Amino acid sequence: MLSRLGRDLTMAEAARTPGGARVDHIVVADMVDRGSRVLDVGCGDGELLRLLETRGVDGRGIELSREGVNESVAKGLAVIQGDADTDLASYPDDAFDYVILSQTLQATRHPRIVLEHMLRIGRHAIVSFPNFGHWRIRINLLLTGQMPRTDNLPDTWYDTPNIHFCTIKDFRQLCPVVGAKMEKAVALNAWGKSLRLNAPWWFWNLFGEQAVFLLSRDR
Amino acid sequence: MVETKLKAGPDLSDRMREAETPHSHVAQFGPEKPLKLDAGVELSPFQIAYQTYGTLNPERSNAVLICHALTGDQHVINQHPVTGKGGWWETMVGPGRPIDTERYFVICPNVVGACMGTTGPASLNPATGAPWGLDFPVVTIRDMVRAQAMLLDHLGIGTLFAVAGGSMGGMQVLQWAASYPERVFAALPIACATRHSAQNIAFHEVGRQAIMADPEWRQGRYLIEGANPRRGLAVARMGAHITYLSDAALHRKFGRRFQDRDNPTFSFDADFEVESYLRHQGITFVERFDANSYLYLTRAMDYFDLAGDYDGVVANAFKGTRTRFCVVSFTSDWLFPTSESRAIVHALNAAGARVSFAEITTDKGHDAFLLDEPELFAIVRGFLDAAGRARGLGGSRI
Numbered sequence: 370m371l372s373r374l375g376r377d378l379t380m381a382e383a384a385r386t387p388g389g390a391r392v393d394h395i396v397v398a399d400m401v402d403r404g405s406r407v408l409d410v411g412c413g414d415g416e417l418l419r420l421l422e423t424r425g426v427d428g429r430g431i432e433l434s435r436e437g438v439n440e441s442v443a444k445g446l447a448v449i450q451g452d453a454d455t456d457l458a459s460y461p462d463d464a465f466d467y468v469i470l471s472q473t474l475q476a477t478r479h480p481r482i483v484l485e486h487m488l489r490i491g492r493h494a495i496v497s498f499p500n501f502g503h504w505r506i507r508i509n510l511l512l513t514g515q516m517p518r519t520d521n522l523p524d525t526w527y528d529t530p531n532i533h534f535c536t537i538k539d540f541r542q543l544c545p546v547v548g549a550k551m552e553k554a555v556a557l558n559a560w561g562k563s564l565r566l567n568a569p570w571w572f573w574n575l576f577g578e579q580a581v582f583l584l585s586r587d588r
Numbered sequence: 589m590v591e592t593k594l595k596a597g598p599d600l601s602d603r604m605r606e607a608e609t610p611h612s613h614v615a616q617f618g619p620e621k622p623l624k625l626d627a628g629v630e631l632s633p634f635q636i637a638y639q640t641y642g643t644l645n646p647e648r649s650n651a652v653l654i655c656h657a658l659t660g661d662q663h664v665i666n667q668h669p670v671t672g673k674g675g676w677w678e679t680m681v682g683p684g685r686p687i688d689t690e691r692y693f694v695i696c697p698n699v700v701g702a703c704m705g706t707t708g709p710a711s712l713n714p715a716t717g718a719p720w721g722l723d724f725p726v727v728t729i730r731d732m733v734r735a736q737a738m739l740l741d742h743l744g745i746g747t748l749f750a751v752a753g754g755s756m757g758g759m760q761v762l763q764w765a766a767s768y769p770e771r772v773f774a775a776l777p778i779a780c781a782t783r784h785s786a787q788n789i790a791f792h793e794v795g796r797q798a799i800m801a802d803p804e805w806r807q808g809r810y811l812i813e814g815a816n817p818r819r820g821l822a823v824a825r826m827g828a829h830i831t832y833l834s835d836a837a838l839h840r841k842f843g844r845r846f847q848d849r850d851n852p853t854f855s856f857d858a859d860f861e862v863e864s865y866l867r868h869q870g871i872t873f874v875e876r877f878d879a880n881s882y883l884y885l886t887r888a889m890d891y892f893d894l895a896g897d898y899d900g901v902v903a904n905a906f907k908g909t910r911t912r913f914c915v916v917s918f919t920s921d922w923l924f925p926t927s928e929s930r931a932i933v934h935a936l937n938a939a940g941a942r943v944s945f946a947e948i949t950t951d952k953g954h955d956a957f958l959l960d961e962p963e964l965f966a967i968v969r970g971f972l973d974a975a976g977r978a979r980g981l982g983g984s985r986i
Contacts, residue, residue, distance in 0.1 A: 406940075429937075435946055435963065442914065442944045443970030445978060449933055449945040459934040 384561025392561035393579065394420050397471060397495055400553060400583045401426060405466035408491065410453045410483075411473030415441030422446070429465070431456060454478045457486035465491040472579075474498045475531040484547045488586050494549065497581040500556070502536030502574040521578075537574040540582065550587035556580045600816055602670050603703065603878065604719075608712060610705025611669035612637040612662055612698070615742045623700065623735050626728040626891075633714065636739045637705025638662050638697035641681065642689035644745070650981055651745045652687055653736065654696040655753030655760035658885050659825075659877060661704040662696045665689075670704075670876045679960050686969035691981065692749060697739055699732040699760075701885050703878035706735075710811060710878040721880060722808035729756070729892045733763040737771070749979055750972060752776035754957035755924065756885070759892050762932065765913070766894060766905035774975040776968065778916045779957045781928035782902045782935065783893035788923060791831055792886040795824030799879045808880055821879040822870030829869045834920040834953035838862060902935035909936075912978075913943040914971040916957075916964060923954040944971060 384392040394417045401407060403425045409418050412430030414437050421428050430448035432438050441448035449456070453470070454477055468491035470483065475498055477483045487494040499522065509517035516526040524531065535543075537556065544551055556564045556577025564577055573580070615636045617623065622632030639662040644651060654664055654677070661668075665675035665682050681687040681694060698706035701724070709724040716723075740748070751764045751772050758780025765775045784792075799805055802820025806813050830838075842862040846852070849859065858864040898904035913936055917929035926947050936943040948963045950956045957964065 429942075435949070438944070438946045439963070439966050439970055442946070442967055443974060445974030447912070447942040447944050449937075449943065450947050451945070459930075459937065461938050464937070464940065 384557075390420055391416065393471070393497055393557060393581065396555050396557065396563070396581050397469060397497060398424060400493075400495055400581070401467050406464070407467045407469060408460070408465045409469045409471065410457065410487070411470060411476075412441060412446075412448055413437050415444050415446045415448060417469070417471060418446050418448070419444050453483050457483060457490060460486070460490045462489055463492065467491050467493045467495055469495045471495075471497045472499070475534050477533060480533050480535075481543065481547055484543070484549065484584075488547065488549055488584065492585065493552070494584040495581065496540070496584065497579060498535065498540065499531075499579045500537050500574065500577045501534040502538060503578050504575050507575075537577055537580045538570065540580065541570065544582075544584065545587070548587050549584040551582060552585050553583040554580060603876065604710065604811065606670055606705060607703050607708065607710040607719075607878065608705075610637040610698075612639055612705050614638075614705060615739050617738060617742075621738065623731065623738065625725050625731050627725045629725045631700070631707065631725060634700070634707035634735075635705070635711075636697050636700075636707075636735060638695060638739060639664060639666065640696075641665060641694040642692055644693040645981075648745055649747070649749060649979060650692050651740075651748050652692040652694050652750045652752065653740070653748050653764070654681065654687070654694060655732075655736075655751065655757035655764075656696060656699065657753070657755040657757045658828075658889065659873065659882075660757070661702065662698045663704070664694065664696045668876070671872070676958060679958075680965065680968065686965045686972060687750075687752065688972075691976065692972075695739075695743070695745075697736055699756075699885070700735045701727040701732070701881060701888060703881040708878070709808070709880035709884055719811040721811065724880070724884065726887055726891075727884060728888050729759045729763050730767065730897075732888065733760050733767055736760070736764075737768055740771070747771050747773060749981065750774040750776060750975065752778070752968075753780075754778035755780055755954065756889050758924075759889065762894055762905075763892075765909060765911050766898075769906070769909045769911055772911045773979055774912045774914070774972065776914050776916070776971065777929075777932065778964075779918055779921055779924045779929075779954055780932075781924050782895060782905075782932055784890050785928070789890045791828065791923075792890055795828055796883050796886060798823040798827065799883060802879075805879060808883075810879070816874075817879045818871075818874045821874050821877065821882060822867075824879075824882060825873040825877075826866045826870045829866060831923045832953055832955040834922065834951055836920060836951035837953050840951065841865075902931070903938035906936055906939035906941050909939060909941050911941065912971075912975055913941055914967065915943060915945045916967060917945075917947050918952070918954070918956040918961075919947060919949045920951045921954040921956065 406427045409430045412432050418428040431451045438450045468487040506517040556573040559578045618633050622630035664677045683690045698704045701708045703710045709720045713720040751761045753761045758777035761777040799820035802817035804815040805817035845861045847861045847864040894905050895902045915929050917926040933945045946967045
């Protein structure tokens with residue numbers, strides 16, 4: 370399940386600015402230079418892509434659901450119906466300045482391979498994901514002894530599209546494995562506010578409900 | 589405009605008249621404007637029959653070219669002058685339809701080599717005064733597109749807002765985008781491929797052999813000798829028609845039901861509904877189509893291989909293109925499967941083109957592009973509306 374239209378919205382993801390844009394989208398968009406070429410993998414209804422194009426970005430999208438493709442195309446966006454796990458391989462090297470994977474990593478079959486392709490296709494990769502190390506999820510597991518289900522992640526373990534949850538700490542450990550250098554990282558709390566920049570990683574891993582990483586090739 | 593006429597049934601003379609003096613607009617190209625063919629010869633003089641719908645705006649920026657498929661023609665949304673039936677794309681084109689004739693000026697030419705008024709093997713060879721037959725030069729998809737570009741020059745239309753078509757029409761769309769990128773603002777290739785596969789060439793060859801095996805074909809001279817290879821052309825059509833459908837669609841429509849009987853006759857009558865249906869498809873096709881045109885147009889599709897003209901790399905055909913593309917395929921299309929459309933998309937991606945792609949879920953097979961497919965209409969409408977805004981044609985009417 371690539372679509373962000375699904376039920377896997379986190380509270381912070383739903384948080385919006387007074388202008389109507391999603392806070393996590395603003396965080397991602399602020400990491401992208403004007404005039405660059407961007408591929409949004411799992412672009413949903415194209416909301417982030419459209420935000421980027423208002424900022425002078427030349428955007429492309431991949432989306433699994435045809436509803437998402439239709440909505441994106443009707444917005445004038447260039448979006449391909451496809452799957453992150455299978456279709457990234459067909460893109461040439463260095464085709465984009467940024468490849469974005471927003472709230473989709475946890476739904477891919479092979480997150481490591483997807484990340485490697487992103488860093489091959491783009492000079493930078495931007496990844497946002499819900500942090501499974503958040504204190505509420507930890508307490509949920511501790512107290513109930515079951516896979517955590519929250520208002521924002523309501524699926525049971527056997528029918529969730531999110532098959533590869535990770536924590537901020539887990540993701541940081543994956544970065545050197547795929548040859549990624551961390552350029553920037555932002556953690557958002559349950560209200561979509563950025564956590565203090567100078568906070569230690571354990572603090573982010575405990576209080577960040579989601580994280581956004583800007584990566585580049587470490588080679 | 590087309591003067592429609594109602595009659596009992598078409599015959600050969602209707603078809604021959606339509607090839608020469610069609611119920612359509614006709615653009616004549618004299619000796620000073622020959623059509624240079626890939627075969628290395630020039631076709632001259634020649635004519636293009638075409639239909640138009642809607643109005644060209646003063647800026648001449650709202651023209652949409654529709655490219656028809658193998659057995660289609662220029663009669664997109666008007667009554668057909670030979671069969672009396674409706675147009676072949678009335679679900680897609682018309683007032684308020686996705687290709688909206690109240691917003692766009694729609695042009696559909698009959699392709700070179702066809703038999704509805706554009707010069708083809710059924711037309712008269714000026715050198716002999718008799719129908720061309722097999723003396724007509726072999727034409728390609730690129731020749732068809734080159735002729736269409738000459739028609740647009742003739743009409744004073746520089747840039748097309750969009751080029752759209754399915755199947756062989758989609759091949760022309762891709763060729764348009766490759767040959768004349770600066771003249772195509774938006775391209776809609778539907779259910780097609782950048783080259784004809786071995787399987788598809790094989791199917792075409794079976795159809796051609798069926799025609800040529802008919803004694804009435806007379807080495808292609810049937811029009812001169814007053815014959816008509818009905819059976820051969822009907823068999824070709826029957827075979828091809830199966831490839832336009834799907835196992836699921838055939839089963840849904842016919843199953844194993846008997847035609848007007850409760851038990852098998854233990855003979856070779858059309859016991860099954862599906863047999864009866866195919867025979868009907870064959871017979872009605874013969875009424876409106878020229879057997880030699882069928883040979884030429886299937887050949888043109890067989891020869892289509894976009895990569896061949898660009899060092900074997902399809903992406904090179906679209907290098908630096910600024911055209912917006914929307915590629916569409918259908919899940920049950922096994923003639924031009926989704927993998928072919930994905931290959932188009934990959935090539936366009938490699939060329940950095942602005943491309944969208946959707947695979948429509950349907951059990952109707954290749955023919956789905958002609959049928960009532962709401963998802964297809966939604967994506968085409970969305971794509972054209974957005975492209976129209978980018979082109980300054982104003983927002984959606986609906």
